[in-house]
Amino acid sequence: MTGQVLPAPGQDGEGRIVLAATPIGNIGDASPRLVELLQTADVVAAEDTRRLHRLVQALGITVGGRIISYHEHNEASRTADLLGLVGGGSTLLMVTDAGMPAVSDPGFRLVEAAVEAGLVVTAVPGPSAxxxxxxxxxxxxxxxxxxxxxxxxxxxxxxxxxxxxxxxxxxxxxxxxxxxxxxxxxxxxxxxxxxxxxxxxxxxxxxxxxxxxxxxxxxxxxxxxxxxxxxxxxxAGAPEAVPDRPEDHVEAVNALVAQGARLKEAVAAVAEDKRLSKRELYAAVLAAR
Known part of the structure; x- marks a missing residue:
């Protein structure tokens, strides 16, 4: 499958969803594309409309389209309505309080449903905590x-x-x-x-x-x-496990022998318990003697 270069929102009359990353702290991290879309998108779905208003105020712009709240408590009920708007040709801008929508934030349900419906979904990358x-x-x-x-x-x-x-x-x-x-x-x-x-x-x-x-x-x-x-x-991830060596379990074999077990029986018991080669463990016991 080859990649597709999407035209700018509104150029082809086709609706689309645009997931846009918002600053996680420094307002200077807002991208020019985010600023443009806030002003030109037909609909802006915001996790918190109050946070959205503070963002655009800090950017010195106004939202040009309709603002709809879209958060974890109303995703289920509003997703179909938003898809209907996109299906009708609207550009829907999805923003959350900070960072990229759908990553530990609302948006996944919308993207999942849009993909299922065959609608266009794209993104404006940016800040990520x-x-x-x-x-x-x-x-x-x-x-x-x-x-x-x-x-x-x-x-x-x-x-x-x-x-x-x-x-x-x-x-x-x-x-x-x-x-x-x-x-x-x-x-x-x-x-x-x-x-x-x-x-x-x-x-x-x-x-x-x-x-x-x-x-x-x-x-x-x-x-x-x-x-x-x-x-x-x-x-940090877990350190790589150091594999057991037969030499590390010679004392366990000798302990069983001291308790009355035959050498081959002791080797077999320890090898099975530690998932070692009986042949290699036997050789290690003999080499230590």
Missing amino acids: VLTALALSGLPTDRFCFEGFLPRKAGERAGRLKELAAERRTMVFFEAPHRLEPMLRALHEAFGPDRRAAVARELTKLHEEVLRGPLQELLGWAESSEVRGEIAVVV
Whole structure:
């Protein structure tokens, strides 16, 4: 399938949905395309209309089209109406409070339904708290995953982190400032005190701060600080597991022999338990004698 160069909204009379990234802090990060679309789109679907009005006021512009609120509590009821507008030829601009719509923000349901309906969906890329935190963390960026907000309940959160304990990719999370301490404590318990991490707060804003270090140090900072602002937490992936060597289990074989087991029986038992080659373990036992 070849890529398609889309004409500017309104040039061909075809409706479309445009997902547009908004600043995550610094208003100067608003792109010229975002500014143009805010003024020219037929409809602007906003996660919070009050935040939208503050944005356009800061940009010194006015919204040219109809403004509709579209958030997690009305996505289900309003998606069909928005698709109807796009199907009728309107350009629909989708914006959230900060960053890219559909990424831990409203928008996914709209895109999913639009794709199913065969409508055009495009994007105006821009600020992203996920990528900004990842880039500033000092942790590996070649492979990463975004986990959003962890469950609030301790049991559910522990269960999620247990699933991620062996994750090799760098992980990016969001968290509210008043829940950062218990979140870091849960990470500390699940991943160990020495796992490297970074806490990024107020990204691109005046009081931007990125703290880097092992989870034990970051937890101590959170316990002794009054944390404020929007938070992203980046955690290094699990280190590569060191494979067992037959030499590491010679003592276990000798212990069974000392208890009265025959050498071959002891080798077979330990090899099965540790998933080792019986031949290699037997050779290691003989070489140690």
